[in-house]
Amino acid sequence: MPILINQLRFAAARFAVNRSLVVALLLGPVVGAMLAFGAVAAQDATDVITIDNFTFTPKELTVAVGTTVKWVNHDDIPHTVVEKKTTFRSKALDTDDSYSFTFASAGTFDYFCGLHPHMVGQIIVK
Amino acid sequence: MAKKSFEDRGQGLGRREVLECMVWAGTGVLWGVSGGVPHSVGLIGDALAAEPTGFTFLQMSDSHIGFDKAANPDALGTLREAVAKVKAMQVKPSFIIHTGDITHLSKPAEFDNADKVFGETGVQIHYVPGEHDIIDEERGKAYLERYGKGSRGAGWYSYDDHGIHFIGLVNVVDLKGGGLGNLGAEQLAWLEADLKDKSNSTPIVVFAHIPLQVIYKEWGWGTEDGTQALALLKRFGSVTVLNGHIHQLAQKVEGNMTFHTALSTAFPQPAPGSAPSPGPMLVPADKLRTLLGLSSVTVAQGNKPLAIIDKTLAG
Numbered sequence: 001m002p003i004l005i006n007q008l009r010f011a012a013a014r015f016a017v018n019r020s021l022v023v024a025l026l027l028g029p030v031v032g033a034m035l036a037f038g039a040v041a042a043q044d045a046t047d048v049i050t051i052d053n054f055t056f057t058p059k060e061l062t063v064a065v066g067t068t069v070k071w072v073n074h075d076d077i078p079h080t081v082v083e084k085k086t087t088f089r090s091k092a093l094d095t096d097d098s099y100s101f102t103f104a105s106a107g108t109f110d111y112f113c114g115l116h117p118h119m120v121g122q123i124i125v126k
Numbered sequence: 127m128a129k130k131s132f133e134d135r136g137q138g139l140g141r142r143e144v145l146e147c148m149v150w151a152g153t154g155v156l157w158g159v160s161g162g163v164p165h166s167v168g169l170i171g172d173a174l175a176a177e178p179t180g181f182t183f184l185q186m187s188d189s190h191i192g193f194d195k196a197a198n199p200d201a202l203g204t205l206r207e208a209v210a211k212v213k214a215m216q217v218k219p220s221f222i223i224h225t226g227d228i229t230h231l232s233k234p235a236e237f238d239n240a241d242k243v244f245g246e247t248g249v250q251i252h253y254v255p256g257e258h259d260i261i262d263e264e265r266g267k268a269y270l271e272r273y274g275k276g277s278r279g280a281g282w283y284s285y286d287d288h289g290i291h292f293i294g295l296v297n298v299v300d301l302k303g304g305g306l307g308n309l310g311a312e313q314l315a316w317l318e319a320d321l322k323d324k325s326n327s328t329p330i331v332v333f334a335h336i337p338l339q340v341i342y343k344e345w346g347w348g349t350e351d352g353t354q355a356l357a358l359l360k361r362f363g364s365v366t367v368l369n370g371h372i373h374q375l376a377q378k379v380e381g382n383m384t385f386h387t388a389l390s391t392a393f394p395q396p397a398p399g400s401a402p403s404p405g406p407m408l409v410p411a412d413k414l415r416t417l418l419g420l421s422s423v424t425v426a427q428g429n430k431p432l433a434i435i436d437k438t439l440a441g
Contacts, residue, residue: 053403053405054345054403054404076195076196076197076405076406078230078231078258078261080261082303084303092232092261094231095195110303112301112302112304115258115261115301116257116346117303117305117306117346118304118305118306118344118346120303
């Protein structure tokens with residue numbers, strides 16, 4: 001079952017790439033210079049992890065070194081984001097509050113909610 | 127009126143039984159002590175009519191002052207209603223035990239508002255923190271400055287009243303990823319020393335925010351090292367464990383130990399596994415108050431089963 005889920009995630013990721021490619025192809029002939037700028041911006045884009053129903057989504061996320069990850073809390077209960085070795089620790093995030101951390105080096109970062117520690121997630125930085 | 131009871135004789139409790147025995151409402155639970163054994167004489171609504179005998183105290187919990195979301199836009203208002211019921215009691219309780227989550231976000235104004243309303247009871251309040259009370263920038267400093275006088279560590283303490291030994295524990299600090307509530311080695315060592323000179327016949331009341339026993343692991347409703355604390359308490363003839371956190375009633379008797387979780391005065395939470403998450407449960411506004419004082423709990427002495435009585439104030 002986990003394999004199937006991973007495949008689905010992979011498919012979803014590919015779909016996202018394809019969609020942006022389609023957009024790029026459509027816009028390409030008109031704004032070539034902007035497209036180049038857009039490609040650079042896409043590499044630095046912030047990855048978002050949402051918190052809904054006491055769950056981090058996506059639960060596992062792989063990003064490149066230098067990526068900023070932003071957690072956004074959509075619950076009406078506050079949560080925190082705490083890395084296991086306290087590499088990063090957010091303050092309490094009330095509804096719609098967010099917290100961002102930029103991963104400067106490679107590694108695996110396990111994190112949880114300091115208030116509801118059964119909520120866990122993982123960031124892999126390559 | 128519906129009367130339900132259940133017995134747990136070590137074979138464990140099925141989810142269905144747990145759900146059947148969980149009901150929720152508002153205000154607080156009045157505890158009476160006869161023959162040195164605490165027993166609850168019902169919610170405040172029932173307690174008003176009850177004949178109090180001897181020593182009584184209240185348990186209130188999960189006030190969440192500052193919470194203003196759909197499940198209850200006015201948590202301070204419903205606390206005021208609960209406190210009005212306390213004030214209307216013919217016999218004042220000796221004190222109130224508050225099992226945590228006084229505030230929603232540990233903001234100074236939230237603590238101020240809570241203190242102001244609780245102060246109207248004119249009754250001493252013994253607090254333990256919930257996880258919502260220690261999310262200030264300095265992680266618990268605000269709580270300890272207000273309520274930590276005479277306590278140890280993150281705010282644990284004990285005291286004696288009417289021959290009963292009361293112990294307030296803190297299980298919301300230094301939580302570990304993937305885990306449950308946490309007491310920690312330092313607090314457990316303190317508890318062992320605290321109990322050392324107490325005779326087996328001393329009635330014990332332990333209170334903490336998160337349930338000491340595991341009620342529902344998937345939602346983190348339990349304490350990782352709670353069994354170690356309960357092992358230290360096993361030799362005593364009467365142990366009553368009072369918790370909050372889950373915003374609904376749950377009772378269980380295991381040998382000489384009685385477990386009880388209190389209702390919130392702010393908002394209800396769903397029964398274990400009955401919703402996608404343990405977040406605030408939205409019910410129609412008129413239902414919120416119709417359910418206040420809905421359930422009473424009688425804990426009989428000895429090995430008799432608990433009895434939960436559901437009763438609407440309107441009916």
